[in-house]
Amino acid sequence: MPGTDTSFSDPIAQPSVVDQLAARIRARILANEFKPGEALRQETLADAYKVSRMPVREALRRLEVEGLVVFQPNRGVTVSPVSVDEMAELFDIRLQLEPGLFAHAIERASTADIAAVETIRARETAALAEGDTARFGALNRDFHAALHAPANRPRTQVIVQSLNQHIDRYVRLQLALTPNARKTANTEHDGLLDAMKSRDPIAGANRMTQHIVTARTALVTAFEG
Incomplete structure (x- = not known):
């Protein structure tokens, strides 16, 4: 018409x-x-x-x-060269933003939101079982995006997504170079999902903090060692 x-x-x-x-x-x-x-x-x-x-x-x-x-x-x-200083800075910024963002997401998460996270977790587990580091690394970013999606804080989410895009390279290097990194990340991701399913924002924020600190420490040790 x-x-x-x-x-x-x-x-x-x-x-x-x-x-x-x-x-x-x-x-x-x-x-x-x-x-x-x-x-x-x-x-x-x-x-x-x-x-x-x-x-x-x-x-x-x-x-x-x-x-x-x-x-x-x-x-x-x-x-681009790999920079320990850049990597540390990116993780430090994540520490300032992601725990609080995840806590807000937990408070607002619907059953559908949780189901979306569970779907990605299943794919991560399959990638880990197959030893597919590249696929696990890509799914890692999807997992964090799904955890934050219910927060409804678009400005913060855009910043965090940009950070995770820049940090993706370092995370994948960690998964490839650090002993037991994939197993540790997999276990910690289960803990993050459990906090969301339990509707526990305090536990979620604490687990997200520990998750980021663990990855940062492992990477700094790997690069400086």
Whole structure:
């Protein structure tokens, strides 16, 4: 009908070439296939993914914003170095925000919210059983996002999501390099879910604090040792 807004029925756009390239290169950096300090030649990536250099450059610019790569004069693009100071700062900011955010989420969580967290936990457990560190690492971020979702604190959640995006690389390194890290994270995730199911915001905040401190301590020890 004339004047009718039909935008709601427009086809959903498929991921662009740049989106797909950024996702694939990001995954290889997070999996430590592209190592800290390694040069990423745009021509090589374009050949590997059978695209022109332009979308490769745009994808790398996105990853630069995420802190995963660095554009350097006369050196091209390299994978960002791992920084103990940056990692410690990111975890310290998490400590200031996530325990309180989780407590608010517990107070507001619905049965559906808890079921969503349980679904991710089941996937994490399966990934751990299969020894799939990359998948467990990706699900770790999904798990924390699901824990915080019921809080209804959008500004804080945006900040925390950005933090966890930047910290994802360090978490995956912890899972790959630290003995028993996956088992410890799995056990602590069970404790976080139990606090949510018990509707206990104080226990939830305390367990989230311990979870973050444990990961931070293990990573600092691994990098400085």
